[in-house]
Amino acid sequence: MPEYFDRYIDLADDVPVLEALAVSLYEIDHLKIADWKAMGDQVYAPGKWTAKDIIQHIIDTERIFAYRALSFARQEPQRMLSYDEDWYGNHTNANQRSIADLVDEWRAVRLSTIALFRSFTPEMMLHNGKAFSGTYSPLAIGFILAGHQRWHFRVFKEKYLPLLGK
Template sequence: MKKSDINPMPAYFDRYIHLTDEVELKEALSISAEELNQLPIDQWKAIGNKVYAPGKWTIKDILQHMIDTERIFAYRALCFARGEAARMPSFDEEEYGRNTNANQRTLEDLIDELKINRASFIAMYQSFTDEMLLRNGLSFKGIYSVLAIGFIIAGHQRWHLNVIQERYSGLAN
C-alpha cells in the first residue's frame, strides 16, 4: 500500500508523511533504513554536543528522540492492528528529552540502536495484512491508521535529518 492509500490523512502528522516518496510502504521503510547507513557520522562527531540555539537538542538528543518516538508509534501501530479501541496516550517529548543520557552515549551506539529499532519496526510491519494496515485507531491527535504510522516513522526520520543538515552542519568546526 502507498501513502496515497492513507485515509484519513492525519492533520498533525501529515508534515512527516508528505516527506516520504509515493512508494509502497515496504519500500518507504526500506529506504529509511538505508538512509541510516548514509549518516555523516564524522561530521556529526565534529559538531559534538553543540546546538544551533539555546535550549535546542544536540544531535544525540535528536537521535534518542527518534528512537523513543519510533518505539511509541510501534506500540500504537500494534494496538491499532490488533483492534484496540482505547485512545492511545500522548507523550511529552520535551520531558522524555530531559530524562535521557543521550549526550553520554556515543553516536555509534545511538545509531546502532536506531537501526535495530527500525529493523524490529519493519519486521512487525511485514506481519501486517492490508486489512490491518487500514485499521484506524484513536490517539490524542485524532484518528489515524496503521498504514499512516508506517509513513509517519519514515517521514519523521527525514524531518529530523533535514533539521540536522540545515541547522547543525555549520557547527562542524
C-alpha cells in the same frame, strides 16, 4: 492524512510503506556519522537538542509509534496516550552515549519496525485507531516514521551543519 503528522508523511517517498521504511533504513546505514560526531554537544540555539538527543528522540518516537501501530492493527479500542517529546528528551542519557551506539540502536529499532509492519495484513494496515489528536492507521504511522526521520535530517542539515562550516 492525520493532521500535524502530514508534515512527516509528505517527506516520505510515494512508494509502498515497507519500501519507505526500507529506504529509511538505507538512509541510517549511509548516514554521514562523522558530521554527527563532530557536532559534539553543540546546539544551534539555547534549549535545542544535541545531535545525540536528536537520534535518541527518533528512537523514542519510533518505539512509541510502533506500539501505536501494533495497537491499531489489533483494533485496540482505547485511546492512546499523548507523548511529550520534551519530557522524554529531558530524561535520557543520550549525551553520555556514543553516536555509534545510538546509531546501532536506531538501526535495530528500525529493523524491528520493519518486521512488525511485515506481520500486518493489508486489512490490519488500514484499521484506524484513536490517538490523543484524532484517528489514524498503522499505514499512516509507517509513513510518519519514514518522514519523521527525514524531517530531522533536514533540521540537522539546515541548522546544525552550518555550525561546522558546512
